[in-house]
Amino acid sequence: xxxLVMVVEDEAPVRAALVRLLQSADYKVRDFASGRDFLxxxxxxxxxxxxxxxxxxxxxxxxxxxxxxxxxxxxPVIFITGHGSIPLSVQAMKLGAREFLTKPVxxxxxxxxxxxxxxxxxxxxxxxxxxxxxxxxxxxxTPREQQVLEFIIGGLLIKQIAAELEVSEITIKVxxxxxxxxxxTKSITDLVRITExxxxxxxxxx
Numbered sequence: 001x002x003x004l005v006m007v008v009e010d011e012a013p014v015r016a017a018l019v020r021l022l023q024s025a026d027y028k029v030r031d032f033a034s035g036r037d038f039l040x041x042x043x044x045x046x047x048x049x050x051x052x053x054x055x056x057x058x059x060x061x062x063x064x065x066x067x068x069x070x071x072x073x074x075x076p077v078i079f080i081t082g083h084g085s086i087p088l089s090v091q092a093m094k095l096g097a098r099e100f101l102t103k104p105v106x107x108x109x110x111x112x113x114x115x116x117x118x119x120x121x122x123x124x125x126x127x128x129x130x131x132x133x134x135x136x137x138x139x140x141x142t143p144r145e146q147q148v149l150e151f152i153i154g155g156l157l158i159k160q161i162a163a164e165l166e167v168s169e170i171t172i173k174v175x176x177x178x179x180x181x182x183x184x185t186k187s188i189t190d191l192v193r194i195t196e197x198x199x200x201x202x203x204x205x206x
Contacts, residue, residue: 003047003118007031008038008064009080010056014103018051018080018110025111035059039067043075043132047125049098049117051110054081054088062092069096070199074124076117080105134194140182148175150203152188153195164203 005027009015015031022029032038036058038050050068054061065077079092082103089100098120099113141149151161158176162169185191195202 002026002028003049003121004028004030004044005049005051005114005118006038006041006044006075007051008035008056008061009051009053010034010058011053014053021107021110022051022114025114027114035061035064039064043128045129045132047118047121049076049078049114049121051078051080051114054079054092062088065092065097074121074127076121076124078110078113078117080110131197134198137183137194138198138200141179145175145179145182147203148172149179149183149191149195150201152176152179153192153200154202154204156204 005022007015007018007022007029009018009031010033012033015033019029019031030041030044032041035056039059052061052064061079061081068075068077074096076098077092077096078099078101079089079097080101080103081088092100098117101110101113138146147165148161151164156164158169158172162172165172180186180191183191183194185194
C-alpha cells in the first residue's frame with residue numbers, strides 16, 4: 001500500500017532510523033522534530049498515517065491526538081513509546097489511535113501497522129478533503145464576517161445582530177450575503193451544518 005507516513009519524534013537518532021525504515025519500504029515520509037511543528041503543517045491530500053511519539057518535551061502525543069480529534073482530522077495514528085502502559089494504551093485507543101507500539105519497535109510489526117493504517121485512510125481521505133475545503137471557506141471570511149456568522153448560527157435576526165454590533169441593518173445584510181457566498185451555502189440550515197463540523201461556537205447576544 002503506497003502513501004505518506006508523517007513521523008513525529010523528538011529524538012533525532014530514533015527519527016532518522018524510522019525514516020530510513022519507512023523509505024526502504026517505498027513509503028513517502030515527512031518527519032517532524034516536535035509536535036508543534038507537525039500541528040502547524042498542512043494536512044495531507046493523499047492517504048496518510050501518523051507515526052507519533054507519546055512522550056515529547058513540547059507537547060505529548062496524547063495532546064496531539066486530542067487536537068486532531070477536535071478538528072475531525074481522521075488520520076490513523078500509530079503511537080510509539082518507550083514508556084508503555086495498559087491504561088495509557090487504553091486511553092489512546094479510546095481517542096481513536098490505531099496501534100500502540102513500544103520501543104524498540106519491531107520493524108516488521110511497524111511496517112505491517114503502517115500498511116493497514118494507510119489502507120484504512122483511503123476511505124477517510126474524502127472526508128478530510130471536505131473538512132479542509134470547509135476550513136478554507138471559513139478562513140476566507142473577514143473577522144467581522146466571522147463575528148456576524150456566530151450571531152447568525154446563534155439564531156439572531158438581522159435587526160438583533162445590527163443592535164449587538166451597533167451598525168445598520170443594511171450593513172448586516174451585506175455581511176450575511178458575503179458569508180453565504182464565501183461559505184457556498186444557500187440556506188441557514190446548511191450554514192449551521194457546516195459550522196457544526198468546524199466546531200464554531202454560536203453567539204447568542206445580550
